[in-house]
Amino acid sequence: MIDGNEMDGNKDYYEEGADSCGCGGGEEEDSCGCGSGGEDEGSSCGCGGGEGHGHGHGSKNPFDEQTPISGVKSIIAVASGKGGVGKSTFSVNLAITLANQGKKVGLLDADLYGPSVPTMMGINKRPDLTSNNKIVPLEKFGIKLMSLGFLIPEDAPAIWRGPVVMQVITQFLKDVEWGEIDFLVVDLPPGTGDIQLTLVQTVPINFAIVVSTPQDISLIDAKKALAMFDKVNVPVFGIVENMSYFICPHCDKRSDIFKHGGAKTAAEKLGVNFLGEIPIVEDICELSDKGEPIMTKDIHPEVKSVFNKISDSLILRSEQKVGA
Ligand SMILES: Nc1ncnc2c1ncn2[C@@H]1O[C@H](COP(=O)(O)OP(=O)(O)OP(=O)(O)O)[C@@H](O)[C@H]1O
Numbered sequence: 001m002i003d004g005n006e007m008d009g010n011k012d013y014y015e016e017g018a019d020s021c022g023c024g025g026g027e028e029e030d031s032c033g034c035g036s037g038g039e040d041e042g043s044s045c046g047c048g049g050g051e052g053h054g055h056g057h058g059s060k061n062p063f064d065e066q067t068p069i070s071g072v073k074s075i076i077a078v079a080s081g082k083g084g085v086g087k088s089t090f091s092v093n094l095a096i097t098l099a100n101q102g103k104k105v106g107l108l109d110a111d112l113y114g115p116s117v118p119t120m121m122g123i124n125k126r127p128d129l130t131s132n133n134k135i136v137p138l139e140k141f142g143i144k145l146m147s148l149g150f151l152i153p154e155d156a157p158a159i160w161r162g163p164v165v166m167q168v169i170t171q172f173l174k175d176v177e178w179g180e181i182d183f184l185v186v187d188l189p190p191g192t193g194d195i196q197l198t199l200v201q202t203v204p205i206n207f208a209i210v211v212s213t214p215q216d217i218s219l220i221d222a223k224k225a226l227a228m229f230d231k232v233n234v235p236v237f238g239i240v241e242n243m244s245y246f247i248c249p250h251c252d253k254r255s256d257i258f259k260h261g262g263a264k265t266a267a268e269k270l271g272v273n274f275l276g277e278i279p280i281v282e283d284i285c286e287l288s289d290k291g292e293p294i295m296t297k298d299i300h301p302e303v304k305s306v307f308n309k310i311s312d313s314l315i316l317r318s319e320q321k322v323g324a
């Protein structure tokens with residue numbers, strides 16, 4: 001449980017987990033990362049699978065531990081295979097778009113190793129605790145926010161191995177006073193590791209969105225992220241191509257800096273929805289660094305229309321789900 005002392009900084013988390021230094025020592029045998037131990041020991045597949053989840057290799061099914069977060073109607077996981085493709089930028093702007101459309105929204109920065117939400121949302125202070133020791137999320141642009149960046153100094157690294165990471169993510173999901181919200185957007189780190197696995201084992205995910213840039217090198221890893229969600233039975237809402245093209249603000253000439261259209265082709269081949277193309281826009285980067293995400297401004301309609309479209313279809317789908 002995160003209490004006042006543990007919120008004093010990284011050091012306390014560090015000491016809390018037995019051998020959390022990530023040095024590879026210690027006694028944990030649970031190398032598959034599923035946290036289920038027992039017969040799963042030594043499995044390297046990482047799927048956490050018991051019966052009913054792919055290739056069951058143990059009697060305990062970690063997905064049995066999945067419980068909804070009280071008051072949270074839908075959870076959206078934003079993932080990618082590769083780093084730096086724009087997941088956090090996308091998550092922040094999607095959250096703002098949903099809020100602009102009248103929805104109650106939370107944004108959980110699940111990237112413990114490189115939290116971006118404090119900078120991108122332009123807020124960083126220590127959250128309060130309720131009388132029953134729940135964390136009160138910060139609030140900006142009408143969105144409830146939680147990030148490890150609010151709890152540890154900006155330049156302090158989180159040097160943790162799996163079990164501690166799993167514990168912190170679980171606390172961010174279950175020990176934060178999210179209240180009544182329509183959408184909780186979860187900004188994941190790149191890849192398919194402990195954080196992703198903990199998320200999908202702890203709470204039911206309604207929508208997974210994979211962000212990729214157009215290059216093959218990003219798409220190869222995006223396919224791994226899609227395969228991970230498929231393996232753990234998380235419904236994939238679609239794939240979005242970020243940094244899709246560039247329109248020169250001086251001469252209006254278009255350049256496909258990182259190639260173009262790869263994500264759409266991959267989506268068609270894999271049978272998943274293609275959600276749209278977000279161009280490279282200088283303002284996206286500059287405003288992100290200033291903590292004023294582009295969706296809070298009335299500029300770049302070509303960018304806004306992509307977010308509006310994705311947000312509309314998420315709202316529609318979630319309403320269909322409730323009505324079903
Ligand atoms: N469409 C875009 N146009 C211009 N800059 C962008 C765009 N998308 C993202 N960026 C910039 O690219 C950088 C990386 O984006 P971001 O941090 O969102 O990626 P990420 O996938 O979350 O990275 P990580 O894997 O490290 O978490 C940031 O500086 C961001 O402002």
Ligand SMILES: [Mg+2]
Nearest residue numbers: 087088111116
């Ligand atoms: Mg990020």
